């Protein structure tokens with residue numbers, strides 16, 4: 202009887218421990234050689250706007266008078282760029298959402314043990330691979346991409362979230378702070394020679410993290426005037442920033458703009474789970490290297506939303522958050538093929554590193570390499 206009990210306890214213990222071994226061990230590997238596409242990129246710089254907690258339908262739908270609450274972005278969809286839905290994964294939280302967007306992978310759950318705050322594992326990111334990145338926004342989001350970066354080339358500018366009243370009365374302040382600081386930054390750069398030459402380099406990124414909509418959604422729910430008014434504010438801000446960029450760089454056509462969000466929000470103002478209101482986020486992109494609007498009479502991604510948004514005639518391109526969206530690229534087939542090839546070689550690099558690691562910790566007679574050639 203005692204033996205039976207001990208055995209049962211042991212089995213439970215092994216199963217319990219295996220959960221941690223399987224799910225709470227980072228699958229990330231390190232030491233891969235970064236791969237690059239040999240062809241010249243269409244853009245010199247990227248401007249990435251992430252409107253935290255913005256639901257796709259809240260951006261795309263028309264109000265009771267048939268007007269868009271984001272007229273600038275809607276105009277982009279109809280006249281300048283490409284659009285669609287970016288499908289996110291659970292947990293629909295800011296940190297894993299941003300890691301998927303900026304580092305290109307779904308963060309392992311071991312991050313949850315550290316409250317999704319500290320970097321549980323080192324990881325590479327678009328920002329780290331850029332020449333320089335300047336980022337503005339919440340102190341909860343920006344540091345994780347600067348911390349993991351090698352060398353001093355990812356710059357962060359955050360408001361002091363602990364200062365009791367910052368954005369507490371009116372959360373749109375979190376967004377106007379970002380827009381104002383980006384404008385000041387460029388104003389300052391005109392009189393600062395070293396900064397001026399840095400922002401005229403290639404391979405640079407500007408990241409604007411906008412936390413107002415998420416904050417208003419939690420406080421007042423997405424159906425509130427506050428949430429909807431915040432979308433209008435963000436649309437106004439994006440319009441100003443885009444015009445400033447185009448003016449600053451003399452309309453050189455070398456800037457790519459991306460507008461998206463990290464996750465959505467339920468009707469009652471929460472997120473984290475997998476309801477469509479949480480996983481459907483907007484994606485609008487335009488500028489260098491991006492396809493112009495495509496008029497269509499039939500859509501690949503057709504659902505009740507399209508008619509409701511009155512966007513049924515503009516080709517909708519859905520993607521999964523974090524994956525190379527080839528359909529959005531306005532470039533030669535050669536460039537697309539090279540990009541996909543680079544992507545594949547980079548994944549192969551991971552496999553090689555992983556195999557070497559496995560080999561090192563496995564007894565020789567137990568190690569059987571995966572047969573790549575197939576049968």
Ligand SMILES: [Zn+2]
Pocket residue numbers: 254415416419472
């Ligand atoms: Zn939130």
